[in-house]
Amino acid sequence: MTAEVEQVVRGGLDTTNRFAAKLEHDPGAINGARDGHVALRTSVGQVRDQAGAQRANLANSASGYTADRAAAASQGLEKEIQDLLDESARIENAVAVAAETLHVGEIRNDQVRDQIVREIAASMKALQAVNGIQPPESRAAAARQILLQLQAKIGQLTGQAATFSEQTIDQLTSLGRQLGGSDATTTSSASATHVPQSFNSNGAHTGGGGDGGGGGFVGKPRLPVAIPPQPGTGVDINLPGGRTVKAPNETAAKAVRAALSQLGVPYVWGGTARGQGLDCSGLTMTSYQDAGLQLPRTARQQTVGAEVPSIDQLLPGDLVVWSGHVAMVIGDGQMVEAGDPVQVGKIRTTNAGQQFIGFYRPTG
Amino acid sequence: MRSVAEFDVGLEAARIADASARAGVEASARFSRSGPVVGKAESHGVAVSVAPGGLLVGLAISRSALRSGSDALASLIMELSGRATRRAGDRMNEVLSPVLDQDQLVSLGYERLTEDDPDAQYS
Numbered sequence A: 001m002t003a004e005v006e007q008v009v010r011g012g013l014d015t016t017n018r019f020a021a022k023l024e025h026d027p028g029a030i031n032g033a034r035d036g037h038v039a040l041r042t043s044v045g046q047v048r049d050q051a052g053a054q055r056a057n058l059a060n061s062a063s064g065y066t067a068d069r070a071a072a073a074s075q076g077l078e079k080e081i082q083d084l085l086d087e088s089a090r091i092e093n094a095v096a097v098a099a100e101t102l103h104v105g106e107i108r109n110d111q112v113r114d115q116i117v118r119e120i121a122a123s124m125k126a127l128q129a130v131n132g133i134q135p136p137e138s139r140a141a142a143a144r145q146i147l148l149q150l151q152a153k154i155g156q157l158t159g160q161a162a163t164f165s166e167q168t169i170d171q172l173t174s175l176g177r178q179l180g181g182s183d184a185t186t187t188s189s190a191s192a193t194h195v196p197q198s199f200n201s202n203g204a205h206t207g208g209g210g211d212g213g214g215g216g217f218v219g220k221p222r223l224p225v226a227i228p229p230q231p232g233t234g235v236d237i238n239l240p241g242g243r244t245v246k247a248p249n250e251t252a253a254k255a256v257r258a259a260l261s262q263l264g265v266p267y268v269w270g271g272t273a274r275g276q277g278l279d280c281s282g283l284t285m286t287s288y289q290d291a292g293l294q295l296p297r298t299a300r301q302q303t304v305g306a307e308v309p310s311i312d313q314l315l316p317g318d319l320v321v322w323s324g325h326v327a328m329v330i331g332d333g334q335m336v337e338a339g340d341p342v343q344v345g346k347i348r349t350t351n352a353g354q355q356f357i358g359f360y361r362p363t364g
Numbered sequence B: 001m002r003s004v005a006e007f008d009v010g011l012e013a014a015r016i017a018d019a020s021a022r023a024g025v026e027a028s029a030r031f032s033r034s035g036p037v038v039g040k041a042e043s044h045g046v047a048v049s050v051a052p053g054g055l056l057v058g059l060a061i062s063r064s065a066l067r068s069g070s071d072a073l074a075s076l077i078m079e080l081s082g083r084a085t086r087r088a089g090d091r092m093n094e095v096l097s098p099v100l101d102q103d104q105l106v107s108l109g110y111e112r113l114t115e116d117d118p119d120a121q122y123s
Helices: A002-012 A014-061 A065-132 A136-180 A202-206 A250-260 A280-290 B009-034 B070-096 B102-107
Strands: A235-238 A244-247 A306-308 A319-322 A326-331 A334-338 A342-346 A356-361 B039-043 B046-050 B056-061
Touching: A002 A014, A002 A065, A002 A136, A002 B009, A014 A065, A014 A136, A065 A136, A065 B009, A065 B102, A235 A250, A244 A250, A244 A326, A250 A280, A250 A326, A250 A334, A280 A326, A280 A334, B009 B070, B039 B070, B046 B070, B056 B070, B070 B102
Parallel strands: none
Antiparallel strands: A235 A244, A306 A356, A319 A326, A319 A356, A326 A334, A334 A342, B039 B046, B046 B056
């Protein structure tokens, strides 16, 4: 019995296992590449410091044309080294994103695999249970039906796994393109290479993940940083609790009011029918739509506008985005989201093991 | 979160085999208490018995039923075997509900009949 079950399990998990095997090699290589870059940056940084110290010595202990020229050359060298350091930091960060993308792919792959194992377990139990049916023809028919249904479910789930792995590979490919197109080996370019803000601020975001799975980010877009509200701006919103808060602009205020008007509407997967049934991104999308701003349809795509760098800078209308969920900040430390039903709760960054991506201001 | 490398197919298979063996033992104990599961329906001198899933295992037609004409008799048999199949499914659901999930039972056609269902056994 066990041997047969094992065969079924192995067969059912073939797709997820092949993807898992592929992943098993890649993170190692990518982590190695990242560590290598860190080491390179450290050693190049030491060279720069030495050059700087020597230049200072030279300037202190000598004078005259030759010394000036030597100091100027040293300064040029320091500049080049700094450029190299900046470039290296950029590559290092991109490698970190790649590693994270793979990690997310791995988790989703694991989830699909768990689901497949559960389906197999349920079907095996059913097969044993229908053994008691008489006559044997009826028993055989029931068994055949169980196996056919199992086959269909595994097909559906491995289709999902294939989609996940495709997405992961797409994300990695696009990262590769971003790096490759940036002339990464040039160190003498006049303009300094900036490390994208979204990479920099990521460290602050990942701290929020409380579930051991870590924070991280899924294909995080590079966006400008949201600016704080300026004096004399802001639009009042009255919250259900009686407090009044200020949204950064009219659109955000309208979106919050539109979202609050949906409190109590039941959760419907894929739902965009206001007043009848909404899913999380359906709530945020249709609420901003009412305010005259079109957002993309899915939670993960709603990382638009400007990125809000920290939780204390959130304003009404900002979106809290996870890999598979989104909520809208309403102010006073609260947010509205389409759970079942649409409801108001405290702002948080954890969501049932999902990856927290960040805070976004669509109107920023 | 379990990592890729830690997944042990052999162990998982053993666990599944173990759980299903237990389900098998429990189900057969329940079948031996309940007796063979058969769905029955009877009307106008025709009696039909089917096994779970709808296989016809018994059919009795009285002389009076023959007088109703072949068309009426054929449609009566069809109607009764459909009813008997639903009753067999209801019994299967009753017997196996402590062993298998409702979803699983329903997907096999073993659905509970509500009391007000016209096909329910003792209405």
